[in-house]
Structures are given as C-alpha cells and as structure tokens.
Amino acid sequence: MQPDAKNDDLIRSARFRAEREAGWHRLEQLVARAEKSGMAAMSYDDALSLASLYRQAMNSLSVARSISMDKALLDYLEALCARAYLVVYAPQEPVTGVLQRLFTHGIPQAVRRSTTALIIGFLAMVLGGFVGFMLYQQDTSWFFTFVPSGLSDGRVPGASEAYLRSTLFNDGGRDGERLGTFATFLFSHNTRIAIFIFALGIFATLPSFVLTFYNGLILGAFYAMFHEAGLGYDLFGWLSIHGVTELSAICLAAAGGAQLGLAVILPGNMTRREALRERGRDAVKLVILAGLMLIAAAIIEGFLRQLVQSTELRLVIGWGIGAAWLAWLLLAGRDTEERAA
Amino acid sequence: MIGRPADILPPEGVPIRLDIASGGARFGAQSLDILITFGGLFLLFLALIWVNVLDWSMLATLFFLLAFLIRVPYYILSELVWNGRTLGKRIVKIKVISGDGQRLTPHQIVARNLMKEVEVFMPVTTLLSGSYQNGWVGLVLTVWMVLVLAVPLFNKKRQRLGDMIAGTLVVDQPTAVLLPDLAAAHASAAVGFVFRPEQLDVYGRFELQTLEQILRNRPKTEEARKRVSDVVRTIRRKIAFEEEVAPRDEWDFLTDFYRQQREYLESRHLFGDTREDKFHKAGD
Numbered sequence A: 001m002q003p004d005a006k007n008d009d010l011i012r013s014a015r016f017r018a019e020r021e022a023g024w025h026r027l028e029q030l031v032a033r034a035e036k037s038g039m040a041a042m043s044y045d046d047a048l049s050l051a052s053l054y055r056q057a058m059n060s061l062s063v064a065r066s067i068s069m070d071k072a073l074l075d076y077l078e079a080l081c082a083r084a085y086l087v088v089y090a091p092q093e094p095v096t097g098v099l100q101r102l103f104t105h106g107i108p109q110a111v112r113r114s115t116t117a118l119i120i121g122f123l124a125m126v127l128g129g130f131v132g133f134m135l136y137q138q139d140t141s142w143f144f145t146f147v148p149s150g151l152s153d154g155r156v157p158g159a160s161e162a163y164l165r166s167t168l169f170n171d172g173g174r175d176g177e178r179l180g181t182f183a184t185f186l187f188s189h190n191t192r193i194a195i196f197i198f199a200l201g202i203f204a205t206l207p208s209f210v211l212t213f214y215n216g217l218i219l220g221a222f223y224a225m226f227h228e229a230g231l232g233y234d235l236f237g238w239l240s241i242h243g244v245t246e247l248s249a250i251c252l253a254a255a256g257g258a259q260l261g262l263a264v265i266l267p268g269n270m271t272r273r274e275a276l277r278e279r280g281r282d283a284v285k286l287v288i289l290a291g292l293m294l295i296a297a298a299i300i301e302g303f304l305r306q307l308v309q310s311t312e313l314r315l316v317i318g319w320g321i322g323a324a325w326l327a328w329l330l331l332a333g334r335d336t337e338e339r340a341a
Numbered sequence B: 001m002i003g004r005p006a007d008i009l010p011p012e013g014v015p016i017r018l019d020i021a022s023g024g025a026r027f028g029a030q031s032l033d034i035l036i037t038f039g040g041l042f043l044l045f046l047a048l049i050w051v052n053v054l055d056w057s058m059l060a061t062l063f064f065l066l067a068f069l070i071r072v073p074y075y076i077l078s079e080l081v082w083n084g085r086t087l088g089k090r091i092v093k094i095k096v097i098s099g100d101g102q103r104l105t106p107h108q109i110v111a112r113n114l115m116k117e118v119e120v121f122m123p124v125t126t127l128l129s130g131s132y133q134n135g136w137v138g139l140v141l142t143v144w145m146v147l148v149l150a151v152p153l154f155n156k157k158r159q160r161l162g163d164m165i166a167g168t169l170v171v172d173q174p175t176a177v178l179l180p181d182l183a184a185a186h187a188s189a190a191v192g193f194v195f196r197p198e199q200l201d202v203y204g205r206f207e208l209q210t211l212e213q214i215l216r217n218r219p220k221t222e223e224a225r226k227r228v229s230d231v232v233r234t235i236r237r238k239i240a241f242e243e244e245v246a247p248r249d250e251w252d253f254l255t256d257f258y259r260q261q262r263e264y265l266e267s268r269h270l271f272g273d274t275r276e277d278k279f280h281k282a283g284d
Helices: A012-037 A044-067 A071-088 A095-113 A115-138 A142-146 A161-168 A176-200 A206-228 A232-265 A272-307 A311-331 A334-340 B023-051 B056-069 B072-081 B087-092 B106-114 B116-129 B135-154 B161-166 B205-215 B222-239 B247-270
Strands: B005-008 B016-019 B094-098 B168-172
Touching: A012 A044, A012 A071, A012 B247, A044 A071, A044 B247, A071 B016, A071 B205, A095 A115, A095 A272, A095 A311, A115 A142, A115 A206, A115 A232, A115 A272, A142 A206, A161 A232, A176 A206, A176 A232, A176 A272, A176 B056, A176 B106, A176 B116, A206 A232, A232 A272, A232 A311, A272 A311, A272 B106, A272 B161, B016 B168, B023 B056, B023 B072, B023 B087, B023 B094, B023 B135, B056 B072, B072 B106, B072 B116, B087 B094, B094 B106, B106 B116, B106 B161, B116 B135, B116 B161, B135 B161, B161 B168, B205 B222, B205 B247, B222 B247
Parallel strands: none
Antiparallel strands: B005 B016, B094 B168
C-alpha cells in the first residue's frame, strides 16, 4: 500500500482501516446481491472474489480485534463477516446428489443401525394386534371400545357374512378419478399421522408407542371379527396388498420416534441434547422412508386393491412388494459401510 | 430478552457473534407463515370454486394434496430453497443457521421441521379446538401443550425441540453499517489540544468507546450542548487538564482527546498492556 501524505497522518488502526475499506465495501455489495438472488446467479469472477474477499474480511476482523479500539469498525466487521459467512456457507449441494446418496446409502444404513428402535416400533403394532384379537375373543363388545364408529362403516360384530364379504370384494363402482382422490387423501392423511407418531417419540417414546399400539388394537379387533365370520384368510389378503407397506411405514415412523425417545431416556455418556442430535440423524431417515412407503401404499390401496379382486393375487402382490422393500433395505449401501467400520 | 449472542466458529477459525432471534420474532415469523399458507390455500380455493373449471373430485384431490403440503413440507422446501428462511422468516429478517459453524445441511432442515407437527400444529390445534377443557385429562393435556409451546423460552439458545435434534439456531440477520472513523475524520485538522502520557493513563477501552458513542452525534439542542460540556468538565477534572476550554472549542477538545487516547491505548495494547477500563493499574 502506498503511504501517502494523508495516510501518514493517521494513527495505526485508522490506517489499517483506510487501506482495507474499499474491499469491505465491495464485499458488502456482493453479499447483498447474493442474499437477494442467490449465488447461482453470480458470475464466476464475482463468486470467486466473494470467497476471497470474505477470507480477507475475516482476516481483517481478526486483526482489528487485536489492534483497534474503534467500536464502529469492530461492529461493522463483525456484522459484515457474519453476513458473508451465511452467504458463503449456504448449502450448495445439488438436490439430486443429496437424494441419490439418501436412497443408495443413507436410508438403508440408517435402518440397519436402528435395530432396537425397529423392534420397539414393530412390537407396538404386533402387541396391539394380539391384545385386540384376544380381547375380542373374550367379549365382542370390546370392538366398540377400540374402533371409532366412523371407521367401522357397518362392519360390526354380528354383521352378516355376505355384507362383510362385500366390503372386501367390491370396487364400489369407483371410476379412475375417484380412485385418484381417494389415494391422495390416504397419502396425505397417513403421512401426517406418521410424522405425528414420529415426532411424539421425543416425549420418552411412550406416546408414539401408545399410538402404534392403538393402531394394532383396531387391527386385531377387525381381524378377530372377520375371523369369526370365517373370512380371516380373505381379510388377510385384503390387508396384505397395501398393509404390508402401509403398516410397516407406521411401525418405521414409530421406530423413528423410539430413536428420539431412547436418546432422551438413555443418553449414555452424552448429554441429552447431543444424544438427540446423534440419534436424530437415523430417526429422520426412518421417517423419510416411512413417507415414501406411504406414498406407495396409498397408490396400491387407492388403485390396486380395488382392481385386484383375487385373494391369492393380493397376497402375492402385497408380500412381493414387502420383500422388495426388505431387499433394498438389507442389501443397498453395503460398500461404504464396511469402509467406514 | 434481546441481544442474546451466539458465538459461531466458522471454518476460518475467527469466531463471529450473531444475535439469537427473540421469542417475539420467532412467534411473528411462525404466525406469518401460518397466515400465508392457510390464507393462501383458502384464497386459492375460493378462486378455483368461483372460476369453476375443475370438477369436484379434482378439487378434492388438489385440496388433500395442498393441505398436506402446506404443513411440514412447506417449511422444509422453503428453508432448503432460501437457505434457512421461510417467507415469514424473510419478512421478520431472521434465519436458521447450523450451531456448529458449518453449512446448514438438508438433514438439519428436515429434522427441525418434522418436529413442527408436535411442537406447533398439535399444541395450537389442541388448545384452540377446546375439546379437552374438562376433567384432569384436559388439564394434563393443556399443561403439556403449553409446556411444549414454551420450550424455546426456557433454554438459553431459544431452541425448539426440533432445533435441538437438528443442532440449529435461529438468529437475526445481521445488518452492517460502517460509520465513519472518528480518528480519521478529524486527523487533518490542526492539532489544538495536546495531552501528556500521564493524562492518557487515566482511562481504558470502555471509556474510550463510550466517548466514541457521544462523538457520533453532534449536539443540536441547548440541552445536548450542556451535556457535552459536562463531559468535558469531567474529563478535564479526572485527567487534571489545566488549560481552559472555551465553549466553542469543546467539541474539538473531545475529538482531539479521543484520537490521542485511542492511539495511546492501542499502542499500549500492542505492547501487551491492555486497559479494559479506568480501573486498570496504570504504569505497570
């Protein structure tokens, strides 16, 4: 820097500032532009100088803190660096790359790591189903306790076998458009429930366990009723075609919730906050998976279940899709896992 | 409640200080987001029904889809696209950052917003629906919901549960304004007052920066001018400055004093003798 007559007159910290001020102003302009229209809209040169000016400003801040007592300067540099930092360290990964990594590695690995949570999630559903079934066997009036009347739709204990059968094998004359509406409704409703079950898990797992258990109760009672009417096998097929995917998704959401709950109950050597952050990584992936499966389940339930009327075919499709999910989750992303381990 | 700092350590290794967004700003941003999304949905459907080009099943499909999208997905998408800002946050000028100084990752955005379902939507709808007003179940539920809503008020960094899981903070957008350098602005003026080293030994950094704030605004009213002469009188008494200062020279006296005091303190600081305030031990 050329020491001119004017600068000679200044005290050291004022000289420091005068020499660098132009760079800061340029950085400020670039940051303002990046904040407004994003880094992607900037030219190569501008992006490059943004990064290098940011490092220079950081350097200036560090020096100014040790030599200058000019409060205005320190405040300004602090704010400028913070703004530039937020722009320079904005997320820049392309969305496709993130998604690809999520599907090929992130989700399957997260599922394989969360054994305990998965056991809790599936156990809740299975126990609920078992208890619902047993209670119905003892006293059919339990059915009315578990199942909200809106859900049963005439399918109550004592209904004729013919009616029950018609609910399993009847497309109700729905045309394609109606099916689409139905599938959308199922998807949005179920996904909200899944997110809800997951997020409740943070309150020490219990609420999401209870909610999943309750889902199991309804299921168990329903099954017992159809079983009584001699339609157990057909109901199994009717449920399997979408239920393998849908109920697994609910259990996965509950498992995600259990991850959070476990972090709160059993943080181990970490603080609860750290444990939550640690387990949250896998938990979130479980929920994303659950959401994905619920989209698939809604399409199956909305369209396929009405179109496929044979119980055998329903079983094959349902469990076939289930096996496909399982294969993906068990086999994908093995390569980097071993390297990391 | 205002001005709670969060020190962030960027990869460059120079800590920077951001202000944690206030509870009011968070509440405002959330309310705005709800208003925008739900209000937007309402208006859209009003318009669609009025225009009447879609049949009912298409309308229903669209409705189910949008009603789902304006909850958690809206927050995730908008924070992904606008780097940690939803529309509401943009309006009240706050944003989400990663607490560890690194980039905000998609995982963090998804994690913090998934929790919104139980942290914002569930308590608000439960409390507003009023269907659980009676009995101890209602009481327990109400207390629970209020506690969940109040989580950000009870911790130092004002984090929601979702923020804790994701490791994120919500901070005020910093605004940078560079005020002129007082020492430079008056440097070329002829030096009127000269202070001796022992006179500059009295004050420290805190007093210097307080004086800087006074010097930022030239007094305009009679009252302000009186306050300035009070300051001059106090300084003269403290540093034992014998020379008389005429009322019209008071401002120059302060700027000269500021400049020489700053130069002196800064050079002492460089020699390892940092003086935070007037209680330092002079001449160590």
